[in-house]
Amino acid sequence: MISYLLRHLQVFFYTLGQLARAPIASLMTIAVIAITLALPTGLYLLIENVQRMSTALDGGAKISLFLKADIDDTAAAQLSKRIRQALEVATVEYISPKQALAEFKRLSGFGETLDTLTHNPLPPVLIVQPSATLDTPQKLDDLVKRLRTNVEVDLAQLDLQWVKRLHGLLQIARRGVWLLSVSLALAVVLIIGNTIRLAVLSRREEIEVIKLVGGTNAFIRRPFLYTGLLQGAAGALAAWALVSLCLSLLAGPIGAVADLYASNFRAEGLGSYGIAILVGVGAVLGWLGSRIAVGRHLGSLEPR
Numbered sequence: 695m696i697s698y699l700l701r702h703l704q705v706f707f708y709t710l711g712q713l714a715r716a717p718i719a720s721l722m723t724i725a726v727i728a729i730t731l732a733l734p735t736g737l738y739l740l741i742e743n744v745q746r747m748s749t750a751l752d753g754g755a756k757i758s759l760f761l762k763a764d765i766d767d768t769a770a771a772q773l774s775k776r777i778r779q780a781l782e783v784a785t786v787e788y789i790s791p792k793q794a795l796a797e798f799k800r801l802s803g804f805g806e807t808l809d810t811l812t813h814n815p816l817p818p819v820l821i822v823q824p825s826a827t828l829d830t831p832q833k834l835d836d837l838v839k840r841l842r843t844n845v846e847v848d849l850a851q852l853d854l855q856w857v858k859r860l861h862g863l864l865q866i867a868r869r870g871v872w873l874l875s876v877s878l879a880l881a882v883v884l885i886i887g888n889t890i891r892l893a894v895l896s897r898r899e900e901i902e903v904i905k906l907v908g909g910t911n912a913f914i915r916r917p918f919l920y921t922g923l924l925q926g927a928a929g930a931l932a933a934w935a936l937v938s939l940c941l942s943l944l945a946g947p948i949g950a951v952a953d954l955y956a957s958n959f960r961a962e963g964l965g966s967y968g969i970a971i972l973v974g975v976g977a978v979l980g981w982l983g984s985r986i987a988v989g990r991h992l993g994s995l996e997p998r
Contacts, residue, residue, distance in 0.1 A: 709920040720925070723889050727929025730882050731976060732936045734875040735964070739937065741867050743961045745860075747948075757838055759820040760849040770818050773846050781840060782825040789819040817848065831861055879979055882929070886922045886983030893918060894988060918988045919981055926980020930973045938963055 713720045761770060767790060774786040789797075794816040824837055834852060842850045894901070901914055941961055948961050964972065 709917050709924060712917070713921065713924065723885065723925055724928045724932055726885055727882055727926060727976065727980075728932030728936055730878045730885070731930055731933035731972065734871055734878055735933055735972060736937050736940060737867075737871045737874065739941070739961075739963065741864060741871065745864055746962070757822040757824065757834075757841060757850060757852045759822060759841055759844075759847050760851070761818040761820065761846050762848045763817050765818050765846050767818075769846060770820065773844060774820055777820070777822065777841070777844075781837060782827055783822050783837075784825050785823040787821040787823075789821065791816045791818055794819060879975070882926065882976070882979045883983040883986065886925055886980050887987040889925070890918050890922055890984045890987040891990075893921065915985075915988045919984045922980035922982075922984025922987075923977050924980070926976040926978070926983075927973050928976075929980070930976025933976070934964060934969050934972055 761773070765773075767788075770788050770790075774788055777783060777786050822837075822841065824834060827833075838850050838852050841847060904914055941963055945961060
């Protein structure tokens with residue numbers, strides 16, 4: 695087992711040396727892979743940040759619970775506590791009829807007219823902010839239906855139209871990113887496969903000699919597989935660096951727009967988990983491209 699690992703370690707460093715001896719060709723291949731992987735990665739981050747931005751700027755989908763007119767502050771506070779404990783909600787804000795009327799006077803411009811009212815016509819209201827886990831129109835609709843079952847609630851209102859529109863657009867965009875990712879993943883496999891094919895053909899005589907002295911196909915294949923794996927992983931790291939550079943250039947304008955809406959929203963990158971997935975995908979695609987190319991051409995190279 696130790697000798698097997700040592701052989702792989704030896705081939706790994708040998709492959710690094712081979713790539714370092716042809717820096718221009720290696721960098722060109724890595725750059726092409728980086729651009730190919732950066733496009734779907736950047737679109738994925740764009741969609742995720744758009745969803746986060748819509749929540750941050752609009753405060754998310756808020757449910758207005760208009761309570762019955764005879765509900766006092768104590769009953770409203772008890773209902774608020776019950777909702778927070780029993781349902782998936784982030785916050786519950788209580789607006790008394792007196793607060794609602796004062797705000798309406800301030801915003802409507804009819805303060806003097808409203809002062810002539812003999813009684814306050816506005817009901818007590820609970821503003822419910824759903825939890826972030828309720829991220830689909832169906833889940834939000836289910837929450838509204840459950841809130842309506844409370845006897846204190848006269849009307850539960852949520853504008854689901856903008857939620858449905860945004861969710862639908864994001865679903866279309868995600869599906870498009872997945873289709874684009876599959877297409878570009880195939881492109882990475884073809885790019886690395888073509889690079890390995892040329893490397894196999896350029897070392898034709900060396901491979902024939904190795905086979906002549908008893909070298910197995912697995913032994914010959916190993917450095918080419920490591921070449922593809924390393925190029926794929928390096929291309930993925932370069933793609934992450936490219937996407938991070940683009941995010942850093944956009945951070946200023948995005949922050950300025952968020953500040954105009956009094957929001958602390960900031961665009962987020964991949965994170966350590968996302969980087970690990972990206973590098974893993976790049977390495978697997980590189981290995982797969984090498985495996986296909988070597989398997990196709992190695993059999994035709996036999997010692998004469």
